[in-house]
Amino acid sequence: QFQKPEDAIKYRQAAFTLMGTHFGRIAGMAQGKIPFDAKIAQANADVLATVVNLPYTAFGEGTDLGDTKAKPAIWKEMPKFKELAEKMQTEVGKLQAATKTGNLDQIKIAVGDVGKSCKACHDNYREK
Ligand code: ASC
Structure with missing residues (x-):
């Protein structure tokens, strides 16, 4: 799917950046830092639910080395990592709703x- 490990690393970092951007806008509204606009919140949740x-x-395999904050524990505990990913995806589904x-x-x-x-996930699987 990816030609080189660096391509996979860049791809996932890009996806996490988009997640942070779109979640950040909704979180900003929840925290009163951004004016609440239901339509804009919904549009951002829709993008978030995809990304x-x-x-x-x-x-x-092989994408554990390079310019990445991903900890080696991910590949040692892949089922647990995937479980946390699925939990996050479920919670994003609820946010979208x-x-x-x-x-x-x-x-x-x-x-x-x-x-x-x-x-x-960050606590266990991402370098500071
Ligand atoms: C964000 C973002 C994260 C999470 C995390 C929540 O907006 O970029 O990584 O929220 O800080 O604990």
Whole structure:
């Protein structure tokens, strides 16, 4: 799928950057740092719901070395890593549903749960 390990590393980093950008806009609204606009929240959640599926095709064998913050533990504990990824994807699905209601209180709860699911993986599998 990827020609070189560096290509996979760049690809997954690009996907994580997009996740951070689109989640960050919704989180900013939840935190009152960005004015709440239900339509914009929904549009960002729709993009987020797609891009959360992208990074995990790019953690193949041999992509553990290079310019990456990914810890070797990922490849030693791939089922656990994938489980945390799926948990995050589930929480993003709930966030997407919450943005469709336009209810900021529901969005705030879902943002908190997505944030926890990001952090759960970072704690074990990403270099600082
Ligand atoms: C973000 C972002 C993350 C998560 C994480 C939540 O907006 O870029 O990596 O939220 O900070 O704990």
